Amino acid sequence: MAAQLSFAWFAWKNLWRRRLRTVLTLGGIAMAIGAFVGLVGFSSSFEHEWLRMYLSSGTDIAVVQQTFLNTSMNESAGETLKALPAVRQATPMILNLMDLTPEVNALAYGWKADSYEFDSLTLKAGRRFQDGQPEVMLGDLLAASLKKSAGDTLEIQGAVFTVSGIYHGGSALEAGAVIMPLDQMQKLGSLEGKVTAFHVRLRPAPVGEAPEHYLARTEAQIEAALPGLRAIPAAERAGNNQIVQLAHAAAWGTSGIALLIGILGIANTMAMSVFERTREIGILRALGWKRWRVLVLIEMEAAVLGLVGGVLGIVAGWGSLRILSALPQTASIVSASFPLLLLAEALGIAVLAGLAAGLIPAWRGAHLSPVEALRHE
């Protein structure tokens, strides 16, 4: 059977004619989409892990000062919290990021030995630490990176700690973290009497009251009891805490620049292509092709560049996420999970970037006068 010519095939052949330029353009858009997938995937994964951590521990509300990273709340506020009728448990905590070795940094939590947040962890070796003792517990992922077992010692910022136990956590933020007694962490950071946040578990909602209403009412009660502090639902806190927001902003900012460069690359390729093919576009117009058909052909070429570059970029981004999740420096804050929504977003952005980049060259090509275009040398 004879080969049928289609728009898509025609567009592909035009791209294939300048293979090197096409490949270089694909490389540019693939790098942009790869950066988007890698960075936004990283920050999304970070947020996802944060949410998992809250959910697995059963935390309903996080009570914080103005900023999450600011360890400036008085530990004594815990007594006021516990006195509120809706509060079942309120546990203080400190969060920090520590360099454990020159190669390995990890999230470090300061917890009380009786914190309910231990309930979601599975002890794999050793025992839980004791308050007041220079002891730490390591997540299994971190222990593997540090090659430490229960009973070993670990030097943190000049102080020697004994690894009392190794645990498994449901979230990468826990599996790659170190947990130490709250008082030890306060001592280490000269933060005596201060905490980063209180994590709160609520009593069941009264019969007849909607959970959302109960949650909102309790938040208001907490904020009234502790002026200057904020009570935020855990699920919301996972997405809007400053670390996650910083990660999101950095990811979108960096990948936005990369995408802009990718778009300029496609625009340059399409502008060159239209210029070189001025006479061919004139032929198409002479053969009766309407302006919109010429525009569709050129836009199709740009969209193919975006789509193929997007697929390559997704593969590259996925690969970089896999690598990040395996590196000791980042394993504690990123998992290799790959949200499908991100894949769809990346492909959508890639194709839209292609279409946007091709629009001006396509418009120019479509509006060439057939006679002028045929005369073009």
Added chain:
Amino acid sequence: MSEAQLQVRHLRKSYDEGRIEALRGVDLAIEAGDFVSISGASGSGKSTLLHLLGGLDTPTSGEVLFRGAQLGLTIDLDAFRSKRVGFIFQAFHLMPTLRVLENVQVPMLALSPCPANRAERAEALLREMGLQDRLRQYPNELSAGERQRVAIARALANEPEILLADEPTGNLDSVNSARIMEILTGIQKARGMTLIVVTHENEIAHSAARRIHIRDGRIEP
């Protein structure tokens, strides 16, 4: 008196804000099935006239009528070019990225809807041109004469009523020139098409049933 297939009235075309006048008031009527040659010196305006007749360009003043309807006014120029006329150019103007069979299908992509059997139609036209062994070749793999035969097949792709050829033998040797003209006149007779050839070669001009000579943008009596 029957209505002319193509008619031009008081046609003027100028460029460069009126400084260059390519056509200075041309009146002409062409009947369906005519074989017309348009000759003249370089720059006389013969190609400009052909472009205006084929709806490739629009006049500065005057009008071009197809069966009494004005091009660009009551007849869409794109539709006219895709359905009513087939163009053949001196430089062939084939798509270098497409194979011969694909090149002939390019005009069919201008139609809505595109014919489903476009490959078969293209193959039949290429067989008619004696190019059945060249279907999968690229234009740069063909001789000049073969390229022009592909261009003729492409011009016939949408079964037009009028063939417009702008110096169709300008890039060919005498043997191929004769062959191309033989094909064109054969098509014109067999299909009853109107054939308008712009040429500066006297032999071709004189082979037409009707000869038009242009000098300085005007038709010579």
